Amino acid sequence: MKDERNTYGMMNNKEHYQSLRLYLDSLEISEKALMKEILRLKAAETEDKIRKEEIMAQISHEIRTPLNIITNYTAMLEDEMAERGLLNEFNLFFKAIHKGSQRIIRTVDLILDYSRLESGLYQPSPEEFDVYYDALLPVILKYKDQAETKGLQVNCDITQAEKRRVYTDLYSVEQIFDQLLSNAVKFTFYGEIDISLKNVDNKIVVEIKDTGIGMSQKYLQDVFTPFLQEDRGYTRKFDGNGLGLPMAKKYCELNNIRMKIMSEKGKGTTVYLEFQN
Template sequence: MSNNPNSSKYDVPFTGLQVLIIDDDVQLCESLKFYFEDQESVVAVANDGRTGIQLFLSQKFDVVVVDLNMPNIDGHQVISYISRNSPDTPLIVVSGTGEIDNAIRAIQLGAWDFITKPILNFDVLELSLHRALEKVQLIEENKAYKASLEKLVEHRTKQLEEKTRELERSNSEMRVAKLKAENADKLKTEFLSQVSHEIRTPINSIISFTSLIKSEAVSCVPEDLRDGFTIIERSGERIIRTIDLLIDMSQVISGSYEKRIVEIDVVEVLETLIYEHKQKIRKDLEIKLDSRLEECCVHLDHYSFVQILNNIIDNSIKFTSTGYINISLCQTDSETIISIKDTGIGMNENYIKDIFTPFSQEEHGYSRSYEGNGLGMALVKYFCDLNDIEISIHSVKYEGTTVSLRIKSNGR
């Protein structure tokens, strides 16, 4: 810092500061010029408002010191012009007028500070400059931050737009893939239905004519050949049942199955199923209905409900060589309970949790003891969920299995 008595006592970097002084007081202008040059600032002086504006337009200034009372263009006009065209340039008013209204008007027009003449202590001016330059620094930092933020926003916006385009492309691809999958499922279902029809027709003919030949030739055909007729009938029925299960599972997987809720008499359905199964079960196996109800009505999807019961009963028959299959039915105000209990081979406890998995079987490989494709109970579970039926299984290996169905009254 200079040893001059007017040198700065603040740690303010005035070196190289571009200062414009606009004042018609020549003596004050010289004094201010000397003060700023002592601070190693670069100074330009104008003694009227018009010249001051021309100088301001000719080069860039870091700070403007202006008087209010000047001929031609006064200080208020200068302040108004500069603040409109360069709002971030500090404008410090140094004026001899003591009217508060002039000071307020100057501030309203854009002046940053107001110092009254005569300047007896340059510390006041230096403090004003110090505050002004700090404000300028804050403005510049704010602009830099704003520019950085705008760049960041622009960058993030571009990223978001790119992500949006990627998402739109992905959604478009997913829609196309979904449409292809739906078409494939539809084609698969139609294919299975067509194949079912093409296989069912000849198989039914084979079963029908086999039964006819069996009945006509029972007296003249050796006993070992009669068993062959039975094998043909059962094999044909097994093929038809497998096709039915595959079609049902295909509809389940594709989501194309539509339920239709109707009123169903459970007693009538069970009696019909028991009658149909009695025609093909072994003589040493008994199947019966245990219920005192003459009628038991529920509201469910008819086809899927019949398939639930048919698959469970069919499993009981398959895995029960001797003994009985007992079907009990009871109804309360809140629910209808159907229990199908058999004296078959039962299941291991570890397998029960997997019984509803498609193609799941307790025994695997070609050497397994019982035939089947593992779809029946998977469909049972799906159809139970579809009808809001609670299913539970209790089984003991080599003792038997009980399957219980709980149907909420008037459940839809």
């Protein structure tokens, strides 16, 4: 009886062992299959990114090439008109061509940049830099003449910022400031744009405040929706494509920068940026 129990136990253990072995084999097969699928998806993702980059490069080329031809011929024509003493007569036309060309190029750049952000093609390259001297000041100088032409006063206060160095992606921060300053100048007809850089709770905070047209509370809820503008249709007063704030928001999210917008219709807009490191 004892031998029978031992034999039964050995057979039972053998069956358990075989079952366990089959289970482990199946796990190994499943793991290999899973790794194979992960590698396949990774390759497909890489291929998809490369394809998207190629498409974007092609779009940029197809639009920039004819624009470059137009601007080059316009420059040649300007020189010829200047030699003939006719430049003043045609100056408005040349300015319109240059302005239109720059507007198209800016629109294309915005759309392509936003597409890269949406598809995950843009990867930040963190580095240490001074927020004011390396990122904010160059953008202020870029829009200074445009603001002065409109009679706007641009003020910048950095007296409350002993700490100004951050470790993040410089290009992203430049783009954030560019979109915000561009909007502030575009949507402000009179008054001023106040920019401040300060330290709050050991964090760097940038505030951009304008006395522009502001936004309604209803629109403010959807302000980060791409291509959406409060003033719509062919009769709208302002140029643009509704990508500035959505793109700035995307760059903030990529670099762990907190953005907050406060606005009141007819009174202006204030944007807060808080750097986390």
